Amino acid sequence: MSVPIVRSVAQLRQIVAAWRGEGVRIAVVPTMGVLHEGHLSLVRAALEKADRVIVTLFVNPKQFNNQADLAAYPSTEDEDAAKLAPLGAHLLYAPDAEEMYPAAFATTVSVSGVSEGLCGAFRPGHFDGVATVVAKLFLQTSADFGFFGEKDFQQLQLVRHMARDLDIPITIVPCPTVREADGLALSSRNVRLSPAERAVAHKLPSVLLGTAERLARGSPVLPTLAEARAAILAAGYREIEYLELRDEADLRPMTSLDRPARLLVAAWLGGTRLIDNVRISGVLTG
Ligand code: AMP
Secondary structure (H helix, E strand, C coil): CCCCEECCHHHHHHHHHHHHHHCCCEEEEEECCCCCHHHHHHHHHHHHHCCEEEEEECCCHHHCCCHHHHHHCCCCHHHHHHHHHHHCCCEEECCCHHHHCCCCCCCCCCCCCCCCCCHHHHCCCHHHHHHHHHHHHHHHHCCCEEEEEHHHHHHHHHHHHHHHHCCCCCEEEEECCCECCCCCECCHHHHHCCHHHHHHHCHHHHHHHHHHHHHHCCCCHHHHHHHHHHHHHHCCCCEEEEEEEEECCCCCECCCCCCCEEEEEEEEECCEEEEEEEEECCCCCC
């Protein structure tokens, strides 16, 4: 069994039109490839909910604010397709940049509010790139469901907001973060960690979870966050871009835990930027 691959909007639309004729429900799982268990968990969840699952593979140049990061982003399409086939994914949509952004492409989708602060403050243009490509993927696939990981929590909220604002008839389904045995969130960027860095990387989620528990038990927010920052740096992380408590729904900053919240972090371990987040509520998950 192999998964069919299409590279053009026209081919994709033809297949989707045939599926629509059968009256089936369609899900889309957008990815940038280099698939790991985190991505595959989204595909499995999509297969449970929908009759047809389209996995998209597109390394979106518009969402890289750093050209070196884009150039270093690996491409493993054959391996990715081999991982999708046994799951039963129905289609891999892998357009190239010219297909996605033909000459004279001039439209940007920009979502204010949820895209401000956190990663938005440190990666200028990143969320405009994400919103633009995800809007296109939703319209190209006309999927009924879009599956996104909570690992990229700000992105998840941005996509929800964008679909709602633009009246795109799609239901966004969030999926929990998949972690290594030691707690490190799976990420395509983890392969860039040296063995020494990998050995300490798990301290980021462990500080995050410990801090979330302390906050849930009533520890004062600002001093607790200051201690968490110190612990992340002491663990060997080079720099913390942000460690913030935010309203889970609209990502507004919070200084007291009077409603469901997320604790979100971005930090550099050597030359690798890692992000993570956990939920804070009566029952802790993440
Ligand atoms: P990416 O290929 O990094 O753009 O990610 C594609 C999708 O997979 C996004 O919705 C991510 O949030 C999701 N994802 C990435 N890593 C994980 C993970 N460790 N657990 C769950 N979902 C993930």
